[in-house]
Every structure is written in structure tokens, then in C-alpha cells.
Amino acid sequence: MGLYLVPASSENIKKTLLHDIDIATAEKFLVSSDLNKLKELLGTERRFNCWAMTEGTRSEFDKMQKGDTVLFAEKSTGSFKYKAEVFFTAESEEMGNYLWTYVPNKPWKLIYFVKDVKEVNIDKRTLVMALGYSPNYEVPGAIRVKEEYLHDIIDKYGSIQAFLDAHLKQGSKNELGNHAVKNEEADLKEKIDYVKQDYERPETFVKLIEEIGILRDDSEHKERAHESLVEHFYELLGFNKHTEIKYRQGRVDISISYQDKVIIVNEVKKDWHLTYKDKNSVKQGYSYAIENGARFVVITNGDYYAIFDRSKGLDMNSNLIGELRLTKLTKDCLSILGMLKKENLKNIL
Secondary structure: OOEEEEEEOHHHHHHHHHOOEEHHHHHHHOOHHHHHHHHHHHOOOOEEEEEEEOHHHHHHHHHOOOOOEEEEEEOOOOEEEEEEEEEEEEEOHHHHHHHOOOOOOOOOOEEEEEEEEEEEEEEHHHHHHHOOOOOOOOOOOOEEOOHHHHHHHHHHHOOHHHHHHHHHOOOOOOHHHHHHHHHHHHHHHHHHHHHHOOOEOOHHHHHHHHHHHHHHOOOOOOHHHHHHHHHHHHHHOOOOEOOOEEEEEOOEEEEEEEOOEEEEEEEEOOOOOOOOOOHHHHHHHHHHHHHHOOOEEEEEOOOEEEEEEOOOOOOHHHHEEEEEEHHHEOHHHHHHHHHHOHHHHOOOO
16 A cells, blocks of 8 residues: 655635535536546445546556555645545546646646545654655655665565554654643543433433444544434434435535424534534534534534524524533533423523
């Protein structure tokens, strides 16, 4: 498997890494053979993430294979901010023109489709040095890490992923290392707090809480599993599956409708450390709510829920109704939970 280092603007990251693309876009531009293969690889999924190279990096593109890892260095941050896995490649200048802006004579025509997009935030200087490059190497364009460098990495760490994981845990050496250590400390603190405090476990939610525990223990799970938890959550609140609880409405992960009107948009994340302070997630949720006319915005990982009411106050902070964690429910959380029940929510709409 190969490893690619790719510079990326925040604008384009938002377009096709943080936001996924509907298959209808590919249907407009890809030749039938590529489109059929893409659909086969997507299975029942209707949306995808993608990135691209220009003709000037064709030699790197031609080496790209399914399963290769791509690290995206967001410009002006000094960090690799996102990681993804390649699952398909295709060429389409028209699709590239449609998705991304470009300078004259350099269209983004060499497109690669990626999955498992994750935020990593690894210090760029530290990583390029570990890969054998100069500490001042700026990653001027998409590059495939030299095979001899990768061989050394795999001999030492066993795999590319193990190498990246090691750099995620270097607490004193880079920003993400500090973040990773803090996450480990937070996990331990949560376990201690859980033992110390007697949390509420409503009978209705016992099975869902158990499902959350099972998912947390599965390090290989996909984001879709979090969406399944959210769907189950709203079913327990009285909403009907399929008619009122809907997956992937436009760019919304899960929307909740009442009398054919979207009332809640849910931005679902895989991050177990998600909070209402995650500004990017909240902004995404708000942009979807504005598009759909939804009053409520929820950011969630299936366990943690932060609820915003756009009719309250003038900004996001004043819109925040509250937050709750199903695995650590307090009496205050129960009142928020009660408000979200369909029978109660319909009375305040």
C-alpha cells in the first residue's frame, strides 16, 4: 500500500472531504464504465468523497491504487489535518471543473475517490522528517512517498497505519500528540467518573446504552454505525422510521420531520470526544438547517447530543438548549430528553 502527501486549501476540503457528493454528480460526467464501477464499489451508498490531481502530477496518479492512504496538509496550518483511503480512480476534466476552481491550464481532471475520511491533525514538520524528507519540505504538490522510505517505515512499525498511530501519540512532540494524550486522559476520567456517580438509566434506553458501549469497544466501526444509534434514539423518542426519520436528505446525515416538515437536522460524527464547542460541526449543522428550514440543530455521535434551537437568541451560544450523554444521564439530562420526545416537541412547534 502507498502513502500520499497532498496540500489542500480549506475551501476545497470543505467542498469534497467534509461534505460528500451525491452520485448524481458522477452520473453527469463519468463515462459509463467508470460510473458503473463506482456504483459497484459504493454498493447501497449514494454519496462519496473525492479529491483530484492535475496533469502535472499524472505520474503520481498513475501509481495510485485501491487501499492507498492519503494525508491532506491544510494550507497555512503546518499540519496534516485529514486522512483518507483511496478506493477508486477516474478521469474527468468536466467533473473536476464542476467540483473545484483551478488556475488556467491546470484543471483537476485526475480524480480519486476516498473513504474513511478522518481528522488527524499531525504536525507536518515532524511527519516529513520521520518519512526521510528535509524538515523544511513544504509538500508543493501531491506526492507519493518514496518506496524506500515506506519500506523503512513498515520494517520499523509493521504498517503505515501503525506509523501514523505512533505519531498521533507523541504527546510532547506535536500538537496532535498532545490532543491524543488528552483524549486518553479524558477516556480514563470518564471511566472513573462513571464509577463514582450513579447515573440514570431509563428502562426505555437500556438497550441503546448497551449498543453504545459495544460500538465504543469496536475500533474498526464505520460512521454509519453512529447514524444507526441516532436512528434508534429518535425511534425511542416516538418518531417513525423512514417517514419521519430520514437518512441523507441532501447533505444532512439524519433529518427528523413532523407533518412533512423538517424540524431537526442532525450532524452525526464518529468522534467520541465531540462537544458543542466543535465549531465546524455546529456550523455544518446550521448551514443544513438553514437550507431545510429546520428549527433545531443537533450535533451528535450517537451517545453525546448537543441541541440548538435557532428561534432562541441571536447566535449559536444563546441557541444552545443543552447537552446530554446517554451513557451518563443525570436528572437535568432527563428533562432535555423529555423535551425531545415527539409528543412534547410537537407542542412547541
